[in-house]
Amino acid sequence: MELLSQVLLWKLVLLQGERAVGRGPSGPATAGSAVVSEAAVNWAAGGGAVLRCQSPRMVWTQDRLHDHQRVVHWDLSGGGHGPARRLMDMYSAGEQRVYEPRDRGRLRLSPSAFHDGNFSLLILAAEETDEGLYTCNLHHHYCHLYESLAIRLEVTDDPLAAGARWDGEKEVLAVERGAPALLTCVNRAHVWTDRHVEEAQQVVHWDRQPPGVPHDRADRLLDLYASGERRAYGPPFLRDRVTVGADAFARGDFSLRIDRLELADEGTYSCHLHHHYCGLHERRVFHLKVTEPAVEPRPRDSPGNGSSHSSAPGPDPTLARGHSVINVIVPEGRAHFFQQLGYVLATLLLFILLLITVVLATRKRRHRGGYEYSDKKLGKSKGKDVNMAELTVVSGDQTLYRGEDIQLDYKNNILKERAELAHSSLPAKNIDLDKEFRKEYCK
Numbered sequence: 097m098e099l100l101s102q103v104l105l106w107k108l109v110l111l112q113g114e115r116a117v118g119r120g121p122s123g124p125a126t127a128g129s130a131v132v133s134e135a136a137v138n139w140a141a142g143g144g145a146v147l148r149c150q151s152p153r154m155v156w157t158q159d160r161l162h163d164h165q166r167v168v169h170w171d172l173s174g175g176g177h178g179p180a181r182r183l184m185d186m187y188s189a190g191e192q193r194v195y196e197p198r199d200r201g202r203l204r205l206s207p208s209a210f211h212d213g214n215f216s217l218l219i220l221a222a223e224e225t226d227e228g229l230y231t232c233n234l235h236h237h238y239c240h241l242y243e244s245l246a247i248r249l250e251v252t253d254d255p256l257a258a259g260a261r262w263d264g265e266k267e268v269l270a271v272e273r274g275a276p277a278l279l280t281c282v283n284r285a286h287v288w289t290d291r292h293v294e295e296a297q298q299v300v301h302w303d304r305q306p307p308g309v310p311h312d313r314a315d316r317l318l319d320l321y322a323s324g325e326r327r328a329y330g331p332p333f334l335r336d337r338v339t340v341g342a343d344a345f346a347r348g349d350f351s352l353r354i355d356r357l358e359l360a361d362e363g364t365y366s367c368h369l370h371h372h373y374c375g376l377h378e379r380r381v382f383h384l385k386v387t388e389p390a391v392e393p394r395p396r397d398s399p400g401n402g403s404s405h406s407s408a409p410g411p412d413p414t415l416a417r418g419h420s421v422i423n424v425i426v427p428e429g430r431a432h433f434f435q436q437l438g439y440v441l442a443t444l445l446l447f448i449l450l451l452i453t454v455v456l457a458t459r460k461r462r463h464r465g466g467y468e469y470s471d472k473k474l475g476k477s478k479g480k481d482v483n484m485a486e487l488t489v490v491s492g493d494q495t496l497y498r499g500e501d502i503q504l505d506y507k508n509n510i511l512k513e514r515a516e517l518a519h520s521s522l523p524a525k526n527i528d529l530d531k532e533f534r535k536e537y538c539k
Contacts, residue, residue, distance in 0.1 A: 129369075136382075136383040137383070137385070141359055148351045153348070155347065164237075166187065168235075212284070217232070221275070222273060229247075232279070298322040299321050300368065304366075317338055317365075320350065339353050352367070359386050362386050
């Protein structure tokens, strides 16, 4: 029967705890980083600059207590016991401790409080000496967190007066004498209910903003993780000159050192500290300004030194020192490559057009001068045998050119007749060469 009553009481605890979720304190904010410091630093070029960024809350090696890092305390102030006193406490491992012998067996905390976030205190039988201001204190040693919730308890003999109300600052609970009283304290933030691997929950970033660049467009320089992993980013001229100590997470010192400081290193540097388990999100800002190194004055020559040119006039001290000229070499982009390729293609196209113009002009000149030849007729007659019998000689097609008549002395009339016949314009005669050849052969 006693066991059944305890089960019913814990069910009542859970139900009232669910109703009080909205009244519990909220966990730490995990929104954007909060700027905790901002400073302007000046360093001379050529030396080393150190930007201090330290936080003892980022030392993950402090977590040596493990399950004793989280603890809940219930305290009572007022009533008939004088000053505030500790009633009981419980660690995340489940260990409970009651300080007063009279409260043993009367005060109860849920054994699963650090799993479900319900840290409510149950008083089995309320008495007049139990009246007063109760405080529920949640403490995290590693994360340096401390949250408190106050509840006032009143004991009455009137059953109709029992109940809970809000007085504007805290909850006031009135219970009947001898009845159980439940003082609700609920906080389900993961820092109280979960135990994460802290090496994966801590990370530090270093960012850099060149002059005139807003914060949302800053360049990432370094990523540091508690597990030992490191990643370097940033421009090449600065990446190899920035360092952070190898034991940064062991000492909580994440200061950035820049060696061989240059004028181009000016800008805004920010150190971001993130501890997701503890809800830590901080940012420290440094405005770095680099000045030119001081020039030591040249030693004056002694009057007795004859090798020095003492008569040469020295520099005019009234003249202001000229500014140094910094040559910035901007790497060629993709647009520059396409521009050079366009120049090459345009030159090649112009050369091709000039070559085509020369070829057309040469062909036109040959056509006008009569140098074109046609091989059509030659192609038809190539490879055929010529029959001498079919060859017809037309003497009328031939034009005779005679400058003057030559008086020849012929030996006989036959030769003279043949000569006159050759010069006359008689119609052509078809001569069969085969017949003439046979006649001569027969003779």
